[in-house]
Amino acid sequence: MEVKVDVQPEEMNSNHSDTSQALIQDRDPKRINKSLKVTFEDVIAEPPSVRSYDKVWLWSHALFEVARLWFYRFISLLLAVPLSLAVGLLFAVLSCLHIWLIMPFVQLLLINMHWIRTVWSSILNILISPYFSSIGKCCGRITIHLEKHEDR
Numbered sequence: 001m002e003v004k005v006d007v008q009p010e011e012m013n014s015n016h017s018d019t020s021q022a023l024i025q026d027r028d029p030k031r032i033n034k035s036l037k038v039t040f041e042d043v044i045a046e047p048p049s050v051r052s053y054d055k056v057w058l059w060s061h062a063l064f065e066v067a068r069l070w071f072y073r074f075i076s077l078l079l080a081v082p083l084s085l086a087v088g089l090l091f092a093v094l095s096c097l098h099i100w101l102i103m104p105f106v107q108l109l110l111i112n113m114h115w116i117r118t119v120w121s122s123i124l125n126i127l128i129s130p131y132f133s134s135i136g137k138c139c140g141r142i143t144i145h146l147e148k149h150e151d152r
Contacts, residue, residue, distance in 0.1 A: 040064045 040061045048051065052060075 038068075 007135070044060065046057070
């Protein structure tokens, strides 16, 4: 028994194309940069009592949007690749340190420090707990009644 599956090159390209289109369209899928949705109206606003000329307002709006878009593109062109390399390296080092150094050390402390936990709980139960229990019993009978008096 033989099973053949023919995959058309168009299907493979369309599937890959759909995935890359989804990555290009939704660049913040977890919405971690919600606060960066800054528009002209968020930054510059004229109250009704003070207004510039309509053309000045329109040109200011257009120049703000164009400058914001193109300077972002230019700066990201210069910095995106080196910074993503540096951040990727940083997270790789931090992950490696966490996995191979920090967690084994924490587990070592948790295993070997059981006696300190026992001594600390004994100190709390013998010295600290009776003191606060006494204060609680002394202050437990205090009641506060609030009344509102109306002056006539």
